Amino acid sequence: MTTDGATGSHLQSEINITPMIDVLLVLLIIFMVIVPATSRGEAALMPHPAARTVAPETGAVVLEVLKGSAEEAAFRINQQATSPAELPARLSEIFAKRAQRVLFVKGDDQLSFRQIAEVIDISHAAGVDRVCLLTPRATNL
Numbered sequence: 001m002t003t004d005g006a007t008g009s010h011l012q013s014e015i016n017i018t019p020m021i022d023v024l025l026v027l028l029i030i031f032m033v034i035v036p037a038t039s040r041g042e043a044a045l046m047p048h049p050a051a052r053t054v055a056p057e058t059g060a061v062v063l064e065v066l067k068g069s070a071e072e073a074a075f076r077i078n079q080q081a082t083s084p085a086e087l088p089a090r091l092s093e094i095f096a097k098r099a100q101r102v103l104f105v106k107g108d109d110q111l112s113f114r115q116i117a118e119v120i121d122i123s124h125a126a127g128v129d130r131v132c133l134l135t136p137r138a139t140n141l
Contacts, residue, residue: 060104061077061078062106062134063103063105063119067110073111073115075119088122088125091103091128095126095128103130104132105119105133105134
């Protein structure tokens with residue numbers, strides 16, 4: 001502190017904070033404007049869809065399991081009769097061309113569950129992804 005004899009006032013040395021706050025606010029605004037403009041995400045390669053050479057499938061595939069002899073059942077795929085021996089080959093042929101591999105199974109009321117379970121196993125071995133069971137109530141609609 002120094003004393004001025006003429007006026008009798010004391011000089012105090014303090015830091016003037018106002019210009020520093022102004023500089024800080026200007027820098028904050030500059031960074032707020034620059035940061036969103038320069039940030040960007042990682043580049044990602046998206047897979048391209050494969051070209052389909054197979055014509056799209058039409059209609060659902062319904063496999064009817066009919067009561068046949070004591071040990072074997074008779075089959076119809078979309079109203080076309082099929083023997084038990086050629087069933088796996090026919091299902092493989094049908095579902096080789098399809099993107100959605102859904103089979104609807106409609107069983108006779110007199111069949112045991114074991115026979116329907118065998119048909120489901122055969123269809124999964126032939127490449128069917130989902131097997132839907134049709135009940136008598138659903139088929140009457």
